[in-house]
Amino acid sequence: MIAAAAKHGYLDTRITLLAQRLLSNEALRRLVDTPVEQQRELLDRARLPISARSGSGTALLEPQSVGALLEEAMIILRPLRSAARGLLHHWLRRFELINLKTILRGKIAGWSPEAVQGALVDLGGFGVLPVDELSRTEDLLELLRVLERYYTPEMVRRARDSYEETRDLFVLEAVLDRQYFSQLQRRVGKLDRAQRQYVQPMTDRLLDQINLVWLLRYRFAYGFEPPHAYFLLGPGGEHMDAHTVLELVRLESTGEVLEKLPPAMRLRLGEVTSTSDIETRLEQDRLQVARTTLRYTRFNLGRALAYLMLREFQLGRIHIAVRGEYLRLAPAFVARAAGLAPGPTDVQARGG
Amino acid sequence: MFKPLAMQYATIFLVSEDVAAASLALAESEAFNPQARDESEALPERPGEDYRALYESARGRLSKVLSYLQVESESEPKSSWRRPISEAELARTDERLGEIWRECSTCQQREQRTREQRRELEQLERVLEKYEALDIDLGLLHGGLQFLDLHIGSVAQRDVARLREAVGIIGYNLTVFMSLDSTAYVVVSGLKGAEHELRTVLNAASFRHLELPSQFRDRPTELRKDLDIRRQRINADEEMLRRQLGQARRVHGPFLREATETLALAAPYAQLAETLQGRGALVRISGWVPEDREKQLRASLAARLAGRFAVESRPPRSEEQDQVPTLVRYPWLFRPFAALVNNYGVPRYGELDPTWLFAITFVLMFGTMFGDIGQGLTISALGLIFRSRLKRFALFFVLAGLSSAGFGVIYGSVFGSEQIVHPLWMSPLSDPQRMLTLAVYWGAALILLATALTIYNRIVQHELIRAFLGGRGVAGAVLYVGLLLAAHRWMTDGPWSSGEQLLVFVPLILVAGYQWHRHKGGIGERIMVTLIETVETVISYLANTLSFLRIAAFSLNHVILAITVFTLADMMGAFGHWVVVILGNIFIIVLEGAIVGIQVLRLEYYEGFSRFFGGDGRPFRPLVVGLSPAQGR
Numbered sequence: 001m002i003a004a005a006a007k008h009g010y011l012d013t014r015i016t017l018l019a020q021r022l023l024s025n026e027a028l029r030r031l032v033d034t035p036v037e038q039q040r041e042l043l044d045r046a047r048l049p050i051s052a053r054s055g056s057g058t059a060l061l062e063p064q065s066v067g068a069l070l071e072e073a074m075i076i077l078r079p080l081r082s083a084a085r086g087l088l089h090h091w092l093r094r095f096e097l098i099n100l101k102t103i104l105r106g107k108i109a110g111w112s113p114e115a116v117q118g119a120l121v122d123l124g125g126f127g128v129l130p131v132d133e134l135s136r137t138e139d140l141l142e143l144l145r146v147l148e149r150y151y152t153p154e155m156v157r158r159a160r161d162s163y164e165e166t167r168d169l170f171v172l173e174a175v176l177d178r179q180y181f182s183q184l185q186r187r188v189g190k191l192d193r194a195q196r197q198y199v200q201p202m203t204d205r206l207l208d209q210i211n212l213v214w215l216l217r218y219r220f221a222y223g224f225e226p227p228h229a230y231f232l233l234g235p236g237g238e239h240m241d242a243h244t245v246l247e248l249v250r251l252e253s254t255g256e257v258l259e260k261l262p263p264a265m266r267l268r269l270g271e272v273t274s275t276s277d278i279e280t281r282l283e284q285d286r287l288q289v290a291r292t293t294l295r296y297t298r299f300n301l302g303r304a305l306a307y308l309m310l311r312e313f314q315l316g317r318i319h320i321a322v323r324g325e326y327l328r329l330a331p332a333f334v335a336r337a338a339g340l341a342p343g344p345t346d347v348q349a350r351g352g
Numbered sequence: 353m354f355k356p357l358a359m360q361y362a363t364i365f366l367v368s369e370d371v372a373a374a375s376l377a378l379a380e381s382e383a384f385n386p387q388a389r390d391e392s393e394a395l396p397e398r399p400g401e402d403y404r405a406l407y408e409s410a411r412g413r414l415s416k417v418l419s420y421l422q423v424e425s426e427s428e429p430k431s432s433w434r435r436p437i438s439e440a441e442l443a444r445t446d447e448r449l450g451e452i453w454r455e456c457s458t459c460q461q462r463e464q465r466t467r468e469q470r471r472e473l474e475q476l477e478r479v480l481e482k483y484e485a486l487d488i489d490l491g492l493l494h495g496g497l498q499f500l501d502l503h504i505g506s507v508a509q510r511d512v513a514r515l516r517e518a519v520g521i522i523g524y525n526l527t528v529f530m531s532l533d534s535t536a537y538v539v540v541s542g543l544k545g546a547e548h549e550l551r552t553v554l555n556a557a558s559f560r561h562l563e564l565p566s567q568f569r570d571r572p573t574e575l576r577k578d579l580d581i582r583r584q585r586i587n588a589d590e591e592m593l594r595r596q597l598g599q600a601r602r603v604h605g606p607f608l609r610e611a612t613e614t615l616a617l618a619a620p621y622a623q624l625a626e627t628l629q630g631r632g633a634l635v636r637i638s639g640w641v642p643e644d645r646e647k648q649l650r651a652s653l654a655a656r657l658a659g660r661f662a663v664e665s666r667p668p669r670s671e672e673q674d675q676v677p678t679l680v681r682y683p684w685l686f687r688p689f690a691a692l693v694n695n696y697g698v699p700r701y702g703e704l705d706p707t708w709l710f711a712i713t714f715v716l717m718f719g720t721m722f723g724d725i726g727q728g729l730t731i732s733a734l735g736l737i738f739r740s741r742l743k744r745f746a747l748f749f750v751l752a753g754l755s756s757a758g759f760g761v762i763y764g765s766v767f768g769s770e771q772i773v774h775p776l777w778m779s780p781l782s783d784p785q786r787m788l789t790l791a792v793y794w795g796a797a798l799i800l801l802a803t804a805l806t807i808y809n810r811i812v813q814h815e816l817i818r819a820f821l822g823g824r825g826v827a828g829a830v831l832y833v834g835l836l837l838a839a840h841r842w843m844t845d846g847p848w849s850s851g852e853q854l855l856v857f858v859p860l861i862l863v864a865g866y867q868w869h870r871h872k873g874g875i876g877e878r879i880m881v882t883l884i885e886t887v888e889t890v891i892s893y894l895a896n897t898l899s900f901l902r903i904a905a906f907s908l909n910h911v912i913l914a915i916t917v918f919t920l921a922d923m924m925g926a927f928g929h930w931v932v933v934i935l936g937n938i939f940i941i942v943l944e945g946a947i948v949g950i951q952v953l954r955l956e957y958y959e960g961f962s963r964f965f966g967g968d969g970r971p972f973r974p975l976v977v978g979l980s981p982a983q984g985r
Contacts, residue, residue, distance in 0.1 A: 112405065113408070113409070113412070114405060114408070136409075136412040138450075138453065138454070138457065139457070141457070141461055142457050142460075145460060145461070145464065152508075152534070154508035154510075154534060154535075154558070155508075157468070157558055158508065158511075158556075158557070158558035161555065161558040162555065162556055162558070165555045166555075171556070224552070225522075225548070225549040225552050225553070226521045226522070226549070227518040227519055227521045227522055227549050227550070227552070227553035228518070228549070228552040228553045228556055230514075230517065230518045230521060230553075231511075231514055231515060231518040231553050231556050231557060232556060242517060246517060246520075246521060249521065250521060
């Protein structure tokens with residue numbers, strides 16, 4: 001304990017201070033009910049310099065929230081070294097993956113480079129991809145050629161072959177996702193055991209969530225054959241390991257898959273049956289683990305990852321709440337969209 | 353020289369068809385820094401947006417094509433008459449560049465395929481070499497089999513395990529028979545009936561079928577012939593691509609040079625697009641112009657637009673201070689130092705420019721730390737000899753060397769020897785304590801000067817409370833003087849008078865009060881922050897002063913190094929003596945000279961600049977003709 005405190009004392013203090021920025025569910029719920037003009041106080045408590053009344057509507061909300069998150073991440077990364085730093089850095093590269101997918105979608109939809117760039121999140125020093133060069137490419141093949149400088153040739157070739165075979169963007173995205181999650185798992189594996197015990201429960205739950213949700217989508221929404229679906233899925237998590245996924249991928253309906261899930265996973269899901277509800281439930285479960293790690297453990301890297309996960313989730317909710325209020329949507333509808341009030345609600349616009 | 357030039361905010365009104373000509377006129381004057389527009393209801397249109405989008409597209413394409421075809425072109429137009437580029441002409445250029453790029457992109461894609469084919473062929477050769485001697489009829493494998501579905505090919509090594517599990521679902525086996533680099537060569541086999549499922553997963557894994565020659569087993573000569581044919585085909589493809597590239601270079605070269613010129617002329621308009629506002633035929637351009645260049649700007653516009661424009665100008669408003677660009681004109685003597693100051697940052701508009709202070713103190717500090725007539729003159733001579741390589745930094749070397757030589761006269765040192773010239777003052781080693789005292793004076797003087805500049809800059813920025821009560825304001829400076837006096841009394845066992853005590857405690861209370869006033873928050877947090885910030889102010893003054901002791905340390909170090917060289921030299925014979933003296937002096941000039949240079953720079957940046965110079969000003973970036981935007985000059 002003393003060694004951990006000496007090693008992670010600064011990080012721990014920082015995380016404890018940052019954690020004060022996390023709003024409770026009640027505060028978030030209140031944000032949904034508060035008019036835009038009076039949201040300032042709650043947003044100040046969350047230390048978010050965002051506003052839907054800044055003259056540009058809600059267009060700046062997302063970049064502002066991601067910017068705030070990355071600034072905090074810079075503070076968290078500062079005292080970290082080697083494997084720990086590498087893991088959190090990789091975690092933040094998810095935003096770069098999101099940018100890359102936006103560029104890919106923009107290319108396929110024929111957006112102008114300016115439109116593509118306008119839709120990207122500014123990652124500051126976290127990004128390595130040349131987004132300007134990528135967004136100015138004139139077709140997907142040229143884009144993949146540029147990407148070859150940043151990913152392995154095999155991976156880019158597979159992305160190209162997959163795209164040429166199916167012309168489906170999500171196959172290309174699946175290749176990128178799989179690479180990302182495999183690297184995440186490898187980076188968790190590189191941590192020493194003392195740190196891994198706090199980090200792995202969260203990353204394992206994330207991998208479980210990704211694998212189950214995408215298994216259902218590949219098999220029953222896109223109609224992929226079992227081997228194809230299995231191949232596209234990411235590395236195994238806590239319950240959705242390779243053996244389980246191999247069993248589940250052969251089944252013929254969502255109901256069968258849910259029935260054959262490991263008991264612990266079934267318990268987590270309760271009675272939900274739709275893929276989107278499953279995703280929400282598993283995400284909540286992962287965030288609960290993050291909350292527990294943040295609240296009840298001390299002096300470890302898991303707290304940093306937990307904070308980043310919770311903060312990102314919360315920024316997303318705040319984003320929905322502020323935008324919903326700006327668009328004058330019914331609070332109940334906004335609350336449901338933000339995952340703050342489960343259950344069907346009347347969808348009514350307040351007009352104006 | 354001491355302050356950035358006074359700027360005027362200029363607003364130019366003109367008709368939309370003259371914008372291209374106006375942008376050229378502004379660029380030719382090199383005196384106009386466009387200012388991003390603010391929202392205006394009176395002028396809601398953005399007339400330059402289409403032009404800018406076209407320019408960006410054409411610029412991107414040109415850059416890719418030039419790089420791919422390796423065509424050299426000038427970034428500034430050659431012709432003396434600069435014609436405005438219309439949107440239609442820019443669109444034609446962009447379209448043509450698009451066609452050329454598509455041609456190049458196809459070639460690039462083919463090049464990539466050919467590279468992959470060559471790599472696969474080389475790997476296939478290695479596979480076949482290995483299995484040639486074995487008694488396995490691989491030739492059978494691509495023949496039609498009644499019950500067995502067999503595939504031989506390659507996949508990425510990292511996908512093997514996953515693929516094996518995936519094909520296992522439909523009853524197939526995957527066996528790796530060879531691994532090369534990151535590629536695994538595998539046999540996938542299973543009963544017929546699930547070929548479709550297998551195909552989808554193999555495609556997803558980017559499985560490459562091995563094209564085995566049918567003669568593989570029985571006729572090695574034929575096999576070699578087959579591989580040679582494939583290689584020749586690849587060579588021929590590559591040769592054809594090379595020829596195509598050469599031809600493309602010849603065919604498109606003239607157009608690409610013409611396009612470069614067109615884009616160089618279009619660049620000012622494209623850069624201006626961010627600032628253009630309009631309604632109907634009326635367009636407004638806004639930006640900054642140095643006060644003393646305004647006439648020139650008007651003349652340049654008049655020459656192009658023949659009176660079809662109106663210019664309004666006014667001094668910057670106080671709320672615009674952070675938007676005004678900074679332009680400082682330096683005498684030639686200070687130019688190399690300006691580059692080092694700009695390396696740290698650009699002064700804000702209205703702030704004092706620290707280049708003159710930097711230049712004087714750098715040269716003097718370098719001399720103090722590296723005082724030697726011979727070595728100093730050598731540094732100056734090297735600056736002159738390599739002036740064409742060092743360019744503007746040659747002067748920097750000359751001045752630093754002359755300062756070193758000057759202090760060499762004061763210390764009585766010639767190439768490390770103190771026997772040749774009698775010191776004007778003393779050798780540093782003869783009284784190290786006096787050198788240390790000198791270093792503290794250096795530090796105190798520079799810190800007080802830096803604090804005085806901070807106070808001035810804050811007053812200019814209308815931060816009066818901070819200027820008078822801040823840790824780096826008047827209160828901080830008085831506190832520092834009080835602390836220096838207290839330290840002096842303590843060291844000399846002199847009486848610390850009540851007046852001198854007041855010099856410490858009154859400003860200390862004022863600084864603490866200011867910190868209290870500045871920080872909002874809970875009472876506990878406020879007490880903590882005030883305490884820490886006040887203590888930090890005191891400590892940083894002391895630490896910064898002590899930091900200057902390195903001036904003395906390096907001057908002593910310089911003498912000790914010289915003594916070491918001469919001691920070693922005296923241990924040698926006559927020839928060896930001079931060899932050691934020469935090599936030792938080279939060592940001192942190169943290594944110690946560089947270290948002293950870095951230390952002085954460090955003192956300037958961290959103990960000097962960081963006190964008074966934010967360096968967050970905006971450099972003046974005039975509109976210019978050419979593809980690369982010019983830096984502030």
